[in-house]
Amino acid sequence: MIEGDKGTTLAYFLLEFTGQRDHPDQWLSVDYATRDGTATAGEDYIAVADTLILYSGETQAAIAVEVIGDETPEPDETLYLDVFNPIGGSFREGVLKLTAVRTILDDDGWIA
Ligand SMILES: [Ca+2]
């Protein structure tokens, strides 16, 4: 995802639930939260933490994160999204938390 120069730009984490539902005809929920990698919440992106509901038959969802634009040259930076606490289903056996990573690509000419 490209950082941008001002305001915020939406970036998306795409989730696909491939685990087991306790009851296929009922909803399932998971909690999610962003976490700093080398990117910093409040400076590089806006932290989010919420609960996602997947209704019967739904397996995919997109979680939007606002990336904060600037004109400062800086290295590309990473942030994580943790997904945990499934209710009404479970992840792969033995898995309690899933983590995805995205990279904010600087577009201001950082020279390493
Ligand atoms: Ca920029």
Ligand SMILES: [Ca+2]
């Ligand atoms: Ca920048």
